[in-house]
Amino acid sequence: MKSCPLVVISLLLCLFTLPTFSQIQCGTDDIYKNNPALQQKVQEQIKRLQNAGNLVDPNTVFTIPVVFIIYHKGEAEGAGSNLSDATILQQLNALNDAFRARNGYAAHNDMKIEFALANCGDMNSIVRVDASEVPNYSDNGLNYNDLIMIFQLRTLHNWSDRDNYITIELVHKINGAGGFAGYLEGYTFIDARLFGIGIMAHELGHVLNLKHTFEGDNFGFQCPPNNDPENDGDMISDTPPHKRGQNCYNTPPMSINPCDSLTYGDIFENFLSYSEYCWRKFTPKQIERARNSVAQFKPNWFNSPYLSAQTAAPAAVSNLRCGTGTVALTASGCLGTYSWYSQSTGGEALATGESFTTPPIETTTTYYVDCQVATCQPSVRVAVQAIVTPVNECYCESYAMYLGDEEIYNFSFTTINTSSNCNTTGGPGSVRSAYSNYTFDTPAIAYTGKSYPFSVQIGSCGGSYSNATKIYIDFNHDKDFNDAGEEVYVSPGTTQGAHVESDTITIPADALAGITRIRIVTAEASPSSITPCGAYGFGETEDYALNIIACPDNLSYETINQGMGTYEAAISISSKANVSTPVTYLAGQYIVLLPGFSAGPNEVFTSTIGGCY
Template sequence: MTQRYLVLFLVLLVLLSRANGQQTQTGLSCGTDPYVAQRIEADSAYRAFVLATRSTPTEKVDNETLYRIPVVFVVYHVGEAIGTGSNVSDADLSYQLDLLNRRYAGVAPFNSPNSNIQFELAKRTPGCAPFGGILRINASGVPNYSNQGVTSHDVGTALANSFPDYPNKMFDNFLVIRVVNTISFASGYALINGGNVFVNATGMKDRSDGNFLLAHEVGHVLSLFHTFYGSQLQSNYTFSCPANANPNTEGDYVADTDPHKEGNSGFCSPGYVNTCTGQPFGNLVYNNMNYSCGSVFSAGQVTRMRAFLQTSYPTLANNIYLTTPSSAEALKPISCQVGVGLTSSVGYRKGIQHVQFEQINRQSGDSPHNDGYYQDFSCSNKTDVVMGQSYQLSITALYTYAYRQVYIDFDNNGVFDEATERVVGSTVYGGTSVHTINFPTISTTGTYLRMRILVDEGNTPPTACYLPGNAAYGAGQVEDYAVRILSTAPPVCVLNTTLRSGLWTDPAVWSCGSVPTPADPVSIGHAITIPAGQAVCALHIHFNTGGRIVYEPMGKLSQGQ
């Protein structure tokens, strides 16, 4: 009888472990696998990206370049003083960032290959304002957050979308680490291949060298899977060995990490036998992507992370968020936050899919539930226009019948005037609509101004800062861009040549000081990246020695008008 109850107890323990984010015999538990499965099911673009990067080519990986990744900590506290409770101190966050860097550099006692990946606090906001890299939000008003914290992945997503300063969707150029009061089902979780990281506040205050929570979750962002990935729960409540006939395309997609069962991580003992291989676990018990006693990455894991940054997500590192913006770059912040009325708990695709306006050509996530009701692209998506002239703006969205409105803060006072600064106001059936914008004579020439585009389906007209939505599908979406109004047209540039490697959409990359248009011939002698979700065009392209194009997911380049 005693033995029977013991078996039932162990079975129950395994089931609870599986349901609660893969809790294990150690202090670390991770909710990443179910989070990724949920997003793959709901988001076709993310699903395609994950599938395309599972077998990341590693043959020609650059192991020398130092990849510097900008980091933003968002601390969701419940009203405590800084340094108390969930309001983790700056000193603790700085220590965790240093610990993360020591682990990724392989500095003793973390004796693994130096990844040449470094993490630094971001120096600017998505709106190009100076920033210290730590944002604190009093989330005590969020229902049940103070006493329950994050109780599911959906709750975490809703929390992030409630405070949209750093939504951190796929393909943003910074890494957001969300520090929350508590996570009921795991120590933390992340979206594999460049997405959100959620960690509990307790883990961010643990200054012991044995704390590998952040190294583990950031490893997921950089395309590392659990070392037991592919282990399945069987009908007899035990786990299977992951398939590993071809270790580059199965298991965790890394050849030098042996497969092992979930729930059997080696118990911090290198001599413990791995039942999937019949051999001792060895250093696998110390792997950061295991659940045992993480301290190292394997050489294959380092190569995979660098290959991911090099081929699939090059703009995550060494970008403008590592530099303090100049006064000319900074946009006036809008005095109001975007509010929403009716919302939906389902990921309906009711947001903005595509915006095209002169040098701006941006595709974006169009599910307000998953991608946020507000997205700020103003720091990296800018264009110039000439005062007194008219231009065509194209907006694509799936709404069957919705309001589409555009505002420009002409006087740069941080307020969108509904009477004088709304330049487009129409109701349109779903699909692509084209709108003419006339640029008046103004005094704020030569300065980047905020341009706001919104769509919303409902019976009540939206405003620049409020989306009423409707009962069936919830609210729509707002996106911000930047436009600079020039008093006269700039001189005609005969040939737009690259000056350095960088983003196609960065005017500083080009000899003409502007992003190429469909009428511009282009000469490329550097590594030029087409940002994710953007379609760019030139009249024709000539490649010089060293010239190449790097495509982020869904980035497109075409030639000819």
């Protein structure tokens, strides 16, 4: 049996800071008391389930889709009553922990029911509507018995198919209650200021046909009738009757309950009592009642078309390391559980969670990650690589230690034109706003002996300070940027804040052909203090791959054997010779054979054009 000493302390704090909400009141009772016909219907539904045994396999885990509807007052997303996606998802996870007796609830009873955003985690199932136009809503909030305002709020969206999902409707304020719900009606309204695992579990208990444990105490200080525990009070035989005013803050669990002359025990831990800081469990009979109620009266909640879709695949970014060791891989975008595998199908998961550290690996290894929301079908597995670069092929690290201020927004050079910003992260091994690795992108093409313009656009993820830029190319492929001529650009001086730097880079005639590393370092520093390796304060390093192609002086090009005229080029030709002005023809453009080719009308010839193609 648990007592709640910590909880009592936090309640006392709450009494001073939030006196209105020191004990959540629930409006569900009043709604039904004021509607005898509805009350009668609920009683009869419960009676139909008595002595029913288990209508569904007690071992089957069911998922019920939920739609969150946030009726905000026009606030920005994440502000005030317009609760953020992160808050909603965090509380949804906690709710599932409570219903599934996991994590902090591990010692309790598993209802084997969980809740998932409709359509297997589709974020569109968090619906935000600006309800500020509903008369009196912004100023006064919602009275739980105001059916007109509830109707007006619900005209703002189309989520009304409550036979197939449950709507959890959040309003900025409920007068006289923290929340209320309909028994098997598929909805609960909750005061956004109180939104959390406790009140959600309580109200969803009502939605699943569970009454308050003190049901029948109509005035707050009477023992509910309990002569026939299946028909009196909450109509649940394993919850003792108690007065509504008794809770874990004012009643020790070992004291005697006058309603049954036994100790109170753990009844105040029950989600259907009024002890929100002690709530943590459902009883076996409540679980049986909830599962049977859905199976009998709302079968689509357990078999909803809103869960038939396959969960969307997560996103995952490959990571890399230098030499043998472990590689940390992370995935994102999953609203359920990530599982990591060593194979694309089948096999046991190696681990779960958004991060996975590989065992020590010597060579590049592919892993796979999927996402499963509740009992939805898991997503397809996404391949993600743990890349190992042999020690003798590693480049030195270069990165900003602080994430603010200078940032490379764009680098353009030959066929590279890569834009990024303060929210983007580059390829494997990148750290947002510090180091961006684009070397896994398609390499840029450049020819030996030729010059190419470049531009670096420098922006800011914070303040505006003096900065400078250097560009390095490892022309001799020895994995450093230290050789003569490898520092290909240095800012002429420092510049304050955002700006563009541009110039020309010449590929030396003796540069090695093949994939070549190019590195741009922009730092809040003077040009002379920027180095190709190591950490610096603010700025960013970006790495790219350049495919350098050797360019012969006289390229024999023998497919042009037509007469003078106009022909479509099959490949790109950059001519240096035989024409009066060097020109470049791109594939698909038209080549005009000029007299410089020494070809007359209808004369067949073979030409040699100097230069690269």
